[in-house]
Amino acid sequence: MSALRRHWPRIALTLLPVLLALLHATGVWRLGVIQHLDHLIYDARLRATMPGTPDTRVVIVDVDDASLAREGQWPWPRDKIASLTTELLARQHAAVLGFDVMFLEPDRSSGLGRLREIAAGPLRDVPGLAAEIDQLAPTLDHDATLAQALRGQPVALGYYFTRTEQPSAKGLLPATPALPPDAFPAHAAFVTLWNGFGASLPVLARAAPVAGFLNTLVGDDGDDDGVIRSVPLIARYEGEHASPGHYESLALAVYRIANGSPPVRTVLVAGDGNFPRLQALVLGSLRIPVDQTASMQVPFRGPGGPRAGSFRYVAAADVLEGRLAPGELKGKIVLLGATAPGLQDLRATPVGAAFPGVEVHANIVSGLLDQRLLAVPDYAPGYEVLTVLAAGLLLAFGLSLLSASRAVLLGAGVVAALVGLNTWLYIGHNLVLPLASALVMVALAFALNMSWGYFVESRARRGLVRLFGTYVPPQLVDEMLVRPGRYSMRAESKEMTVMFCDMRGFTRLSEQMTPAELQAFLNTVFSQLTEVISANRGTVDKYMGDCVMAFWGAPMDAPDHAALAVQAALDMANVVQDINALHRANGRPEISVGIGLNSGLMSVGDMGSTARRSYTVVGDAVNLASRLEGLSGHYGVEIVASGATREAAPGFAWQELDSVRVKGKAQAVAVYTPLTPEAAAAAQQDGMLARWGQVLAAYRQQDWALGRNLLAPLLAGDAKKVLYQLYAQRLASMALRPQDPDWDGSTRFDTK
Structure with missing residues (x-):
């Protein structure tokens, strides 16, 4: 309903040709140009469907x-x-x-009349002339001769x-x-x-x-x-x-x-008021459809x-x-x-x-x-009104609510349906029904609707593009156009998810490339990562060296902002794997990414100085995501997400990493990493996640021996996993210390 309210002026404008066509169809205001166009359509269709064969019965x-x-x-x-x-x-x-x-x-x-005039005039005294002329009259009376030839024939x-x-x-x-x-x-x-x-x-x-x-x-x-x-x-x-x-x-x-x-009989049907309508003439078994002037096509x-x-x-x-x-x-x-x-x-x-x-x-x-007879049925005006009304209402709402490309398809489809129906009734049932008013209505409705879209709504689009085009994916800008008035650069607080993605191994890679090659490489990588973010409805905030920052939930509301961000992070990790496959083939060092995700209340809007401003997010939740991105290398994973993101995206399989206190945060935060569907399935099958949960429980209870025993099978199965090696070292180190009554199992990080 909100979309209809926003588009009501455009819908009303599109209905104007519908009203014009209805006035013509009902006879209130007959338009000669439409009538002439109907004649042209009839003539063209008649020429296209003529038998084109000789009739030998008529000469x-x-x-x-x-x-x-x-x-x-x-x-x-x-x-x-x-x-x-x-x-x-x-x-x-x-x-x-x-x-x-x-x-x-x-x-x-024959001159018979002139002879009689002469016999009665100048030669009236010539004896027997008049009688002689009367005797010749039958042969000179050509009308009588023709009458004799016609008689009884x-x-x-x-x-x-x-x-x-x-x-x-x-x-x-x-x-x-x-x-x-x-x-x-x-x-x-x-x-x-x-x-x-x-x-x-x-x-x-x-x-x-x-x-x-x-x-x-x-x-x-x-x-x-x-x-x-x-x-x-x-x-x-x-x-x-x-x-x-x-x-x-x-x-x-x-x-x-x-x-x-055969005698001529008439077929009358009920008409307007008390007057019947002439429908056909009947000659024996032949029924001839006629119009109200007793005319046939x-x-x-x-x-x-x-x-x-x-x-x-x-x-x-x-x-x-x-x-x-x-x-x-x-x-x-x-x-x-x-x-x-x-x-x-x-x-x-x-x-x-x-x-x-x-x-x-x-x-x-x-x-x-x-019996090849075309009929203009008495219900032709009703048919015209019905087709104009049905097609007009469909176009009024469809053209106003659809995108330009889909509106073109809708207009073409309506024209095809009108022409197809009219042609089928003509060819299959010999019915001559009006078509021009509906076609003119479609053309005018489409032209007015597209003009409104170009001159009015495109102005709103250009405004949104100016505001958000460099941050927001084009498909989101299209969705924002549904209600452009609600989007602005004004700062507001919203529940959102923010991502920081940093490139690992970039320094080593840059040593092997010229500046031009490095620039081309960064452009390629950022373009691919940005495509992933856009595909998952994210908004790119900024590029910072070898890092990209993005967020979900603004300017378009996204109730599933956390799930979209997690999926984007997994897809970005896959993109990096594809890039590394090319690097291995070219003999170049591989790269990796570290991604930090956090969900929470943030302030989003146009921020900065009078000289330079940008559409960005700020707040404590943003700072935490930046800190989590830096922890990815410590735990040997590509993605580190807060407990808030995990709770907001329950549709993924998660592995808990630790409970941490990052710089600037006094409260410990549980951190997790999402698993790909393949890794999650394997972990569930061999009970890895359940055993890992037991390892963390023993670790937090300071039961170092139990923790080492539980961790041993995981290390044996994946000895190179940085996370398992990290906890093996921690358990070995903690076993040498006395138990701490204030221990809460969290790890403090004092650097960024």
């Missing part, structure tokens, strides 16, 4: 530049369209023919809807809408709403009663970039020039004809155009000229459209900036046939 008859050059400019005479229709349906046996072209105006290419004409303040209408809509006006509950706006249209001539509309609208762009989300990503399948017409109701798109009309014209197969290979393109001129073998398009779904740039039927899509409009319809038909 596009293309009014391309070559066809215009060979057959004349557009629009072609309706009798030519009639010939094209007859060729496709009668000779090629296409299953369905959909027209992505419109027939809004009467065909005047599996065709779907195209038209478009408009919405204006003064609605207009051209042509004739299908007599029967795909869905009646009451298909949805009253006042429920599930689809796009229109009040005008431009449709085929009545003579054509009556001959081919099935038709579909061609409208594709639906952009009322505040970020309409003109790119076709979804297409409405159903649109509502409310006007005076046709039956009000819900009409179908060209692609849906073509698909229905190809599959036996266009399932693009691949890049568009004749050379892309997603669909077969056949030049309209080739069809008219009979260059296709009879029945070559048998059973195919054929769409008649234009790719000639001058006809302005090229659209911007996620897979191409100049995508043929007719191929948009072809992709929809193909997707319906394959």
